[in-house]
Amino acid sequence: MSTELVVLAILMFAVTYPSRALGLLTPGLDRLPRQAFDYLQLVGPAVLAALAAVNVMVVVDGAGTPAFHIGVEWLAVLTCVAAVAWRRNLLLGLLLAVAVVVVARGLGLAALPG
Amino acid sequence: MTAAQEMPGRDSPPSADPVVASRRRLITDALGIGASAAGFGFVYGLSARQAGFSPIEAMAMSTIVFAGAAQFAAVGYIVSGLAWPGVVLLTALLNARHLLYSAALAPWLRDVPFVRRAVMAHLLTDEAFALSIGHYRRIGRGDERGYWIGAIGSTFIPWNLATLAGVWLGGGIPEPGRFGIDIIFPAAMVGLAVGLITGRRELVAAIAGAGVGVVVALVSSPSIGIVVGGLVGPAVGLLVPAGVAHEMAPLGTTASADRFAVPGTHLDTGATAGVDAGAAAGVDAGPGAGSSAGTDADTGAGAGIRGRPGSRADVETGPVEPRS
Numbered sequence: 001m002s003t004e005l006v007v008l009a010i011l012m013f014a015v016t017y018p019s020r021a022l023g024l025l026t027p028g029l030d031r032l033p034r035q036a037f038d039y040l041q042l043v044g045p046a047v048l049a050a051l052a053a054v055n056v057m058v059v060v061d062g063a064g065t066p067a068f069h070i071g072v073e074w075l076a077v078l079t080c081v082a083a084v085a086w087r088r089n090l091l092l093g094l095l096l097a098v099a100v101v102v103v104a105r106g107l108g109l110a111a112l113p114g
Numbered sequence: 115m116t117a118a119q120e121m122p123g124r125d126s127p128p129s130a131d132p133v134v135a136s137r138r139r140l141i142t143d144a145l146g147i148g149a150s151a152a153g154f155g156f157v158y159g160l161s162a163r164q165a166g167f168s169p170i171e172a173m174a175m176s177t178i179v180f181a182g183a184a185q186f187a188a189v190g191y192i193v194s195g196l197a198w199p200g201v202v203l204l205t206a207l208l209n210a211r212h213l214l215y216s217a218a219l220a221p222w223l224r225d226v227p228f229v230r231r232a233v234m235a236h237l238l239t240d241e242a243f244a245l246s247i248g249h250y251r252r253i254g255r256g257d258e259r260g261y262w263i264g265a266i267g268s269t270f271i272p273w274n275l276a277t278l279a280g281v282w283l284g285g286g287i288p289e290p291g292r293f294g295i296d297i298i299f300p301a302a303m304v305g306l307a308v309g310l311i312t313g314r315r316e317l318v319a320a321i322a323g324a325g326v327g328v329v330v331a332l333v334s335s336p337s338i339g340i341v342v343g344g345l346v347g348p349a350v351g352l353l354v355p356a357g358v359a360h361e362m363a364p365l366g367t368t369a370s371a372d373r374f375a376v377p378g379t380h381l382d383t384g385a386t387a388g389v390d391a392g393a394a395a396g397v398d399a400g401p402g403a404g405s406s407a408g409t410d411a412d413t414g415a416g417a418g419i420r421g422r423p424g425s426r427a428d429v430e431t432g433p434v435e436p437r438s
Contacts, residue, residue, distance in 0.1 A: 005171035008198055009178040012188065015206035016181055021235035023216025024223060038315075039348045043214040044244060045316045046323030046347025048307035050340045051183065051240065053324035055300040058331045058339065060190070066332050073297055080301040084308040091146035097301035101294035112291040
């Protein structure tokens with residue numbers, strides 16, 4: 001059984017851990033200027049929204065070329081947004097999003113990914 | 115007893131402990147995140163296996179790296195033949211956002227011993243950040259147990275178990291997409307983002323981050339798009355005038371309490387402070403002076419709005435000091 005990529009995992013850890021630890025372990029980073037702190041408070045919504053949007057709207061073909069994608073995934077994600085905004089319940093949002101995709105794909109209204 | 119513990123919860127009976135109530139909500143949210151992590155981890159295990167990873171290699175990625183998007187990207191990089199230095203560089207770029215999460219959480223966790231914070235850092239993910247910061251905002255202070263619930267219970271355990279299941283069992287599922295597994299991750303991410311949106315600044319930052327991220331992803335790569343969107347979005351959000359960002363709801367309502375509890379939402383106008391002068395004495399120390407919740411204290415007057423107007427909250431971690 002191959003273990004070659006374990007080394008790669010350790011290297012990836014080596015460049016990931018400092019980003020995770022620096023703020024938590026470095027004294028003084030919690031006394032940032034107000035503008036910097038305001039900025040940090042907005043990072044969460046921005047990054048999470050970017051992760052979701054890129055995941056849903058951008059597909060990469062076999063050659064590695066990104067392309068704009070329109071599909072039932074948009075409707076599923078918007079359904080999740082509506083459910084979470086309405087009920088403040090992420091689990092409900094996820095279930096509805098999955099249901100939208102399963103139904104659409106089951107009825108042949110949407111293609112399977114990949 | 116902390117200020118947060120002494121104040122009645124906004125969404126619970128007056129006798130309920132807000133920390134317990136918030137932890138209850140944290141666990142409920144964590145169930146959703148856990149479902150996402152399990153689904154996503156399962157798909158990752160399946161993808162890694164299909165890309166030629168051995169079970170040990172796939173599990174090493176999930177336990178040692180423990181960064182879903184970077185792990186998925188790594189599968190793609192390796193399949194496309196990208197050299198290891200490139201994989202490592204892109205991993206660093208993709209995970210750079212954790213620095214911002216880490217700095218944002220630091221004020222809430224400053225009292226946690228160093229070694230435990232070092233362990234916490236390894237478990238810091240998008241999901242752990244979103245769950246814990248939301249929990250801290252609700253209770254107005256840090257809560258180490260809440261972090262472990264969010265980081266381990268909702269993500270680390272389900273992610274790794276599901277990775278293992280994906281590697282070993284995934285081959286038996288011919289079309290995972292038919293079960294909607296692929297939609298769980300983006301839906302969870304956007305659902306978490308909605309949970310963090312408490313004002314127009316956050317909303318603008320989210321929309322800008324998404325828009326910029328998609329555009330940049332289309333002209334470069336998804337990994338770069340995510341990072342650029344995450345960096346530019348907050349900058350655009352800061353362009354929202356502070357007066358608009360305050361979005362004052364009538365004091366005493368849940369909306370106003372939630373809004374003013376949000377670190378980084380400043381009450382530095384005379385009008386704002388004057389509306390609830392009676393609350394000014396009710397200082398909410400948050401995670402510490404001059405830190406996140408302490409950002410409400412620019413005038414000293416707005417600091418009390420964390421609690422119910424007119425209430426006098428006990429302070430355990432010390433009074434909020436105006437930021438210089």
